[in-house]
Amino acid sequence: MAELVDMEQQWQAADSIRTVAEALWHQVWDLHFDATQGVFRLELSGHLNEEDAMTLCYQFPYPADYDGEGRHGSCYIIGPVLK
Numbered sequence: 001m002a003e004l005v006d007m008e009q010q011w012q013a014a015d016s017i018r019t020v021a022e023a024l025w026h027q028v029w030d031l032h033f034d035a036t037q038g039v040f041r042l043e044l045s046g047h048l049n050e051e052d053a054m055t056l057c058y059q060f061p062y063p064a065d066y067d068g069e070g071r072h073g074s075c076y077i078i079g080p081v082l083k
Contacts, residue, residue, distance in 0.1 A: 016061050017042060017078055024059060029072040039079030041067075048074045 010033055017040055021028050027045035034041055040062075048056065050066075053074045057064040060078055067075040 013062070014040060020059050020061065021056075024056065026056070026073075029070075037079070039077050042076040042078055043070045044073035044075075046073045 014031055014033065018028050018031055021042065021044065026048075028042065029045040030041070030043040032041055033039075047069055053066045056074075057066055057076065060076075062078050063080070064076050064078045067077050069075065
């Protein structure tokens with residue numbers, strides 16, 4: 001996977017992640033880039049059941065892992081996007 005080398009590419013990756021989440025009727029509570037690990041961290045504004053949470057992982061344009069439930073909703077780690 002190509003490395004993201006500038007803020008524009010990070011923005012484009014975040015936009016594609018947000019688009020997938022919102023297209024599947026999930027509002028995004030928080031989406032930010034964790035530069036230390038080269039991944040995006042996503043928290044939805046609602047809680048999904050485990051089966052739906054796992055299914056959503058396959059819809060993102062980057063490898064994604066379900067990271068459990070946060071304060072506001074289901075959480076995901078998406079990437080690596082940067083190395």
